[in-house]
Every structure is written in structure tokens, then in C-alpha cells.
Amino acid sequence: MLxxxxxxxxxxxxxxxxxxxxxxxxxIPDKEIYGIIGHSGAGKSTLIxxxxxxxxxxxxxxxxxxxxxxxxxxxxxxxxxxxxxxxFQHFHLLSSRNLLDxxxxxxxxxxxxxxxxxxxxxxLLDLVGLADRAKDYPSRLSGGQKQRVGIxxxxxxxxxxxxCDEATSALDSETTRAILGLLREVNTALGVTIxxxxxxxxxxxxxxxxxxxxxxGLVADAGRLVDLVADPGSRLGAAVLPVDPGSVPxxxxxxxxxxxxxxxxxxxLSRIARELDVDLTILRGGVERIGLQEVxxxxxxxxxxxxxxxxxxxxxAELVTKVAAYLSQHGVRAEELS
Amino acid sequence: MNQGPWxxxxxxxxxxxxxTLFMVAFAAFFTFVLGLGLGIVLYVTGPRxxxxxxxxxxxxxxxxxxxxxxxxxxxxxxxxxxxxxxxxTSLGATAAVVPLTLGTAPFFSRVVETALREVDHGLIEAAQxxxxxxxxxxxxxxxxxxxxxxxxxxxxxxxxFVDYSAMAGAIGAGGLGNFAIKYGYERFDTxxxxxxxxxxxxxxxxxxxxxxxxxxxxxxxR
Numbered sequence: 001m002l003x004x005x006x007x008x009x010x011x012x013x014x015x016x017x018x019x020x021x022x023x024x025x026x027x028i029p030d031k032e033i034y035g036i037i038g039h040s041g042a043g044k045s046t047l048i049x050x051x052x053x054x055x056x057x058x059x060x061x062x063x064x065x066x067x068x069x070x071x072x073x074x075x076x077x078x079x080x081x082x083x084x085x086x087x088f089q090h091f092h093l094l095s096s097r098n099l100l101d102x103x104x105x106x107x108x109x110x111x112x113x114x115x116x117x118x119x120x121x122x123x124l125l126d127l128v129g130l131a132d133r134a135k136d137y138p139s140r141l142s143g144g145q146k147q148r149v150g151i152x153x154x155x156x157x158x159x160x161x162x163x164c165d166e167a168t169s170a171l172d173s174e175t176t177r178a179i180l181g182l183l184r185e186v187n188t189a190l191g192v193t194i195x196x197x198x199x200x201x202x203x204x205x206x207x208x209x210x211x212x213x214x215x216x217g218l219v220a221d222a223g224r225l226v227d228l229v230a231d232p233g234s235r236l237g238a239a240v241l242p243v244d245p246g247s248v249p250x251x252x253x254x255x256x257x258x259x260x261x262x263x264x265x266x267x268x269l270s271r272i273a274r275e276l277d278v279d280l281t282i283l284r285g286g287v288e289r290i291g292l293q294e295v296x297x298x299x300x301x302x303x304x305x306x307x308x309x310x311x312x313x314x315x316x317a318e319l320v321t322k323v324a325a326y327l328s329q330h331g332v333r334a335e336e337l338s
Numbered sequence: 339m340n341q342g343p344w345x346x347x348x349x350x351x352x353x354x355x356x357x358t359l360f361m362v363a364f365a366a367f368f369t370f371v372l373g374l375g376l377g378i379v380l381y382v383t384g385p386r387x388x389x390x391x392x393x394x395x396x397x398x399x400x401x402x403x404x405x406x407x408x409x410x411x412x413x414x415x416x417x418x419x420x421x422x423x424x425x426x427t428s429l430g431a432t433a434a435v436v437p438l439t440l441g442t443a444p445f446f447s448r449v450v451e452t453a454l455r456e457v458d459h460g461l462i463e464a465a466q467x468x469x470x471x472x473x474x475x476x477x478x479x480x481x482x483x484x485x486x487x488x489x490x491x492x493x494x495x496x497x498x499f500v501d502y503s504a505m506a507g508a509i510g511a512g513g514l515g516n517f518a519i520k521y522g523y524e525r526f527d528t529x530x531x532x533x534x535x536x537x538x539x540x541x542x543x544x545x546x547x548x549x550x551x552x553x554x555x556x557x558x559x560r
Contacts, residue, residue, distance in 0.1 A: 078471070081469035086468075092458070092461050095483060096483050096560055105465075109471070110468075138560075
């Protein structure tokens with residue numbers, strides 16, 4: 001568990017004070033893929049610098065598995081650094097070293113024996129699919145390949161947390177997808193907690209299980225993505241799965257449904273139709289893959305079903321309420337549109 | 339006072355060349371050791387350095403600037419007592435090593451400082467986040483990453499040495515400069531002067547070309 005507790009960082013440049021972080025708290029469970037999203041200037045870079053303690057926070061603490069990293073002396077901290085691997089937007093590979101020696105670098109400075117670190121590095125290069133390029137120099141690689149080496153290097157010290165600092169922002173969308181796929185693989189295969197700091201909502205949507213929205217040095221919104229998208233008040237949820245309801249013609253009653261698990265949720269619609277005697281017409285919406293789940297968002301027209309002698313018609317308010325209640329009992333969020 | 343053809347002096351030119359090479363080699367050794375050390379200190383204590391220290395940097399910065407603004411000929415003469423103290427004499431090629439070193443080490447330290455500054459700061463942060471000590475940063479990150487620019491700077495400095503050693507020759511340090519002045523300038527023997535200058539040109543060309551070659555080879559491997 002990685003905990004960030006009330007982190008504050010204030011920069012003083014002469015007369016001006018910049019409050020980059022104004023009390024950020026986050027709980028990041030083990031093995032989670034956690035996104036931290038924010039516009040530039042929201043405090044992301046400061047957060048990552050404080051997180052890996054290249055900068056001392058003004059106050060607050062970073063606690064990894066019960067060890068308060070902020071309280072450690074520099075030499076103690078150095079030993080804990082291998083618990084957190086970092087990958088960077090601009091890769092930061094050493095141009096003077098070939099790929100193998102780049103991956104062994106963190107082990108070298110931690111004093112691991114040469115033979116051992118080379119074996120480990122080859123395993124990792126193999127994991128990221130670049131074992132055959134071990135003797136090549138970074139300048140001969142594409143951006144995506146460089147980031148793969150970055151990932152291998154970050155994993156060399158068997159970290160418990162992998163920190164990704166805008167790791168895909170310099171890559172095109174296809175390469176981004178491949179790198180995110182690799183990160184997910186690493187997450188499942190090695191059980192490494194992954195923290196992704198990014199300004200790209202698509203990255204969060206694609207890979208994260210949980211996320212936090214950073215704004216003006218504060219956490220504006222945070223939680224599991226499936227919960228966030230189901231919460232109409234959540235700005236992060238709205239950003240992950242944008243709501244764009246169509247207009248409701250007079251006399252019709254529309255519900256906006258959010259299905260955290262589209263596959264399990266969809267049969268509900270036909271069940272409701274049967275049990276409550278309503279017609280549900282899907283007007284618009286779709287299913288999006290969010291993290292590992294299929295999340296659906298649908299705008300449906302609720303109408304009274306045709307019965308012998310009674311033609312179909314507009315649904316009375318209590319029927320709509322009943323449908324909504326039924327749905328939320330089964331984990332589907334429903335709100336009436338007007 | 340007419341002499342024979344300049345080919346009669348080949349033996350002397352050869353020994354003058356040897357003296358020049360001797361001066362350059364020794365002075366270069368001391369300059370590179372001193373200048374590298376000083377350059378690293380300038381970089382790490384500098385404004386964005388890993389051990390930024392305004393006082394140390396300020397003092398060194400000014401000292402290096404002062405040393406560099408002294409014309410070499412003035413330095414040559416003004417430090418004669420020091421030279422005598424260090425090597426026992428203020429005359430000859432050995433004595434010239436002292437002013438040559440002091441004249442170029444500050445320059446080379448700037449070359450080193452600049453080369454190190456060119457290393458992407460992100461690399462340093464990356465290494466720090468992996469737990470690199472300051473020693474690791476200098477030895478495993480900064481110097482290897484800056485190697486091509488450092489080597490280019492070494493070439494630049496070596497060529498400067500040839501120039502300065504000729505100047506040192508003028509005040510009795512021996513070498514090609516001394517030879518050119520003694521025979522070519524003072525005795526108006528144009529052929530000899532041209533021959534000496536040709537040797538100097540060849541020497542500079544050789545240093546520059548091989549320096550470029552080495553830089554290219556090192557850069558190609560990365």
C-alpha cells in the first residue's frame with residue numbers, strides 16, 4: 001500500500017510563493033493501476049518529484065508499506081529507492097550504454113554482482129521483447145522501444161511500485177496502446193502497483209482501475225473508475241465516460257443508465273421489461289472498455305407496454321421511479337433526464 | 339650571414355619538435371587532470387549542480403575568469419618565481435610545463451563544465467531516483483554521457499597547447515616556437531621559418547584530425 005498523506009509543497013522564489021501541492025492525500029492499494037490526472041500546472045510533476053523524494057515535501061508524508069519515506073535519512077532513502085521504479089516521458093536512457101547496460105544500471109549502483117545483474121537484465125529485456133537488441137545503443141531505437149527499455153530498467157530492482165511520469169505522452173497513439181498493454185502485463189505478471197501520472201484521459205480510461213483528479217494542488221475527485229462513472233456528480237467519472245444526453249421530447253420519459261458491468265447488466269433490461277410491464281427503447285449510448293471492465297451508458301425511453309385493450313403510452317412518474325429503483329437495486333445507476 | 343639550404347637544419351627541427359611534444363605532453367597531462375577536477379567542481383557546485391554551492395562556485399568562477407583573462411605572455415613571465423620553486427629553473431622545456439599548465443587548465447575546466455552542463459538534467463534525476471550517489475552520478479552518468487564533447491574539448495586544448503608552447507619558446511623554453519624565432523625571425527631566414535611553420539601546421543592538423551576521428555568513433559557507438 002502506497003499512502004500519500006496531506007502532502008504540501010510550497011516553492012518560494014524571492015517574493016512569490018507557489019503552492020504546488022496544497023494537501024494531497026491518496027491511498028493506492030497494492031497491485032492497483034492508479035491514474036493521477038491533471039492539466040499542466042495542477043501539481044503533477046511536483047507530486048511525482050515528492051513521491052520519489054527527489055524533492056522534500058514542505059509537509060506531509062509518503063508511506064510505502066508502513067515505512068515513512070519522508071522521515072528517512074538520505075542514505076536510508078537510497079536503499080528504499082529500488083522499491084519504487086520510475087519511467088519517464090523522455091525515457092532518460094544513458095546514450096553511453098547499450099540496452100543491457102542501461103537495464104543493469106540501477107543494479108550496478110545498488111551493488112549487485114555483475115553476473116547476477118546481467119542475468120536479471122536479460123530476463124527483463126526478454127519480458128519487454130527486446131532481448132535481441134541487448135547490444136544496441138538507445139539512439140537506434142524508436143520511442144516505443146526506448147520506453148520498453150525504460151520499463152525493463154525500472155523493474156530491475158524488483159520494485160513494488162512502478163511510477164510512470166507522463167510515460168506515453170511522447171508516443172503516438174498506437175505505441176501508447178502497446179506500452180499500456182505492456183504495463184498491464186507487468187501489473188498482472190509481477191503484481192507491481194502502477195501509478196500513472198498523465199494529462200491524457202484516454203490513458204486513464206484504457207488501463208486504470210482507480211484514478212485521482214488533481215487540480216490546483218488538490219485532489220478534486222478520486223476513486224475506483226467503475227464507481228466514478230456511476231456517480232453523476234463525479235467530474236472524473238464524467239470525463240472518463242462523457243455524458244451527452246439528447247433532448248427529451250415533451251411527453252416522453254427518459255432514463256440515463258450507467259452499467260458498471262455491461263455484460264452482466266444488459267439482461268436486466270429485458271427482465272425489467274417483462275416484470276414491470278414497460279417498454280425500454282435504447283435511444284443512444286454505448287459500451288466502453290474502462291480498465292478491465294465494460295461499462296455501458298445508455299439513454300432509454302421508458303414507456304408503458306401495450307396490454308390487451310390498453311395501447312402503449314407514456315409512462316407515469318411512479319412507473320419510471322419503480323424502474324429506476326429496480327435498476328439501482330441491481331447495481332445500475334439510473335437518473336431521469338429532463 | 340647566409341646559411342645553407344634549410345634541409346641542413348632538419349636535425350635541429352627534429353629536436354625542436356621533440357621539445358614541443360615533450361612540453362605539450364606533460365603540460366597536457368597536468369592540465370587535463372587539474373582541469374577535469376576543477377571543471378567537475380565547477381559543474382557540481384554550479385547553479386543547477388548536484389551540490390550547488392553559491393560561495394564555492396562564486397570564488398572558483400571568478401578565479402578561473404581572472405586566470406583566463408591574463409595574457410599568456412604575462413602569465414609566463416609573472417609566475418617565474420613559482421616555476422623556479424616547482425621545477426628548480428625558469429628556463430627550458432621543463433620549466434615551460436608550469437605556465438602552460440596554469441595557462442590552459444582554467445580554459446579546460448570551462449570546457450569540462452560546459453560539456454557536463456550539456457548532459458540532460460533528466461538523466462541525473464533518473465539516476466537519483468534509482469539511488470545513485472553523487473560519485474555514481476559523476477562517474478557513471480555525467481562523464482560517460484559527456485565523453486564526446488569532452489574529447490572534442492581535449493582536441494581543442496591540445497591544439498591550443500601547440501600555440502602556447504610556441505609562445506613559451508619565445509622566452510627560452512625551446513621547441514619549435516623558439517626555433518622559428520631564432521632562425522626564421524631574428525636571422526631573416528624565410529625558408530627556415532616556413533619549414534618550421536609547416537611542421538607546426540602538420541602537427542596541428544594531425545592533432546585535430548585524429549581528435550575528430552576519435553570523437554566520431556565514440557559518438558558512433560551510441
